[in-house]
Amino acid sequence: MPTAIAVTSADLVLPAPDRHTPGAAVLRPPGEAGLEAALAETTALLERHGHLVAVVPPWLPAATVRRLHTVRAILETDRIALLDVDLPPLATAVLVRQLRQLTVCDFSPGVIASAARLLSHYIYAGALLGTVAKLDRVPVGLKAHARSWSPGAQFAVLAHPQPHLAKLGSGSGSGSAAAGGQGVLPPGPGFATHLTFARGTLSSDWVAAELAPAWQVQGVMENPLPADSAHWWATPKLVEFAAAIPDVSVLHQLVASVRREECRWCGLELIGDRCGFCAAPLAAPPPKDSARTGTRTRSRS
Template sequence: MALPAQDERTLPAVVLRDVDKCPLDHALTEMQTLVEAHGHVIVVCSQAVPAAVERRLHTIRSLLESDRIALFRPDLPPLGLAVLARQLRQLASCDLGPGVLASAGRLLTHYIHAGALLGTVARLDRVPVGLKSHAKSWVPGSQFGVIAHPEPQLVRIGPEARLAGPEFGTWMLLARGQLQSDWVTTTLAPSWRVRGLREAQLPTESARWWGTGKLIEFCSFLPDLSVLYQLVGSVRRNSCHWCGIDVIGDRCVFCSATAPAYDDQLQLPAG
């Protein structure tokens, strides 16, 4: 899902449609064209998509023999993933190298709080659900507030229901499914002290990810480009020892090489 631009600097997204269903040569040509046009490509993919999509993406990367394609599949619900992709599109307008930009995704996930209001948790397998909650999910009219990231939380909605949220200023985005409720806007958002609230279309994968179409998905995030850039810029960068690209962290997001381990002390031969 490609969200609307957050600001005038946000770069547009390229949506790879039906990547697992279209002819392989068509998918290869599309990806090769993107690489030639932009130099590097960061593919952000939900873990809720069919396994055939992931296999096709790996096949494309392998056949193109390219270390300029990064495949990123963070453990975020679909709306949170869409927000993260837009944040990367915001940062793509800055003076960040492709390796830093791609690995910034792992950093920014820590600042995203993603969850949903659900009409049932009977088929929810992304967050631990106790037997009592499973039993209550069959009671007509029951609703549950769930946080999937950064730490799992689950509560049955009632007068005392609370979900721990971010301890810093955020905006909130919500997407309505087949559930009718104003709990997110009238209770959760004020308790999290969000600075703004907007609505978006529900991602296609949301019902599969949450196990039900009776939901309202929500996500709190940092909207300002200056804050995002400061966060990324404050982290130490390393050069990949294999392909030479600058990255954040010990693993290159393009060639997948990890930083070599060195002994802290020189080992002298016995003799």
């Protein structure tokens, strides 16, 4: 069976893009299941799948994070990866879907876990907001704060990979001037993506009607808004969006192009500079032998 991907809430499990992509396990929080039940659920997942990769976003309650670490510690296993993923909620769900897609490829559990950091760099995550008065996820200038109190104000905000904030005009919805002197439309990806969006209480078609064509996305899909989105963006008046690579063959090629290493601590394969399972950094290359280098230099002279 493929490596299990796990989340802590069902709204982070987006519909599968094809019939081959498996779902994700939903690990219940302490308020819904006791420790014994959590241990039993996790043990069953490990027996069925061999390894478990759980996505741990930063907005989780402290009790939920402690439960995840407690379960791993009690089971005394190195087959559970707890991945710290610092993305907005909808983008986190998109990344989870990509990891689910990779589980049907010929990658080891260690590569799948460490691929999360790589794939996150290729996700463009933002939101259309009705106010930025309380937003602290991206830099917000005084003018933008003041304009938040204007009736009908809307802001195009990109949180990842580079922060961008612009106030949209009140006419067509796209505007002609931006806060901070930047362009109104957030800079988009330079590669093929699909756009996933989710509506809060803000009534606007700007994301699908204007942003998607400007970014030249290959497809648009609407999904329900994750429960934590309003808190993450500091307002329920929003339309959240995330553009990402949808094709599993492209994802496979991207991950396969990175050199694989063996973790010096747990022995699993990894890509990048850190193991996804034990978090051990990749061993630094051995220092150069300065004496031998000096001998070669003298012999040439």
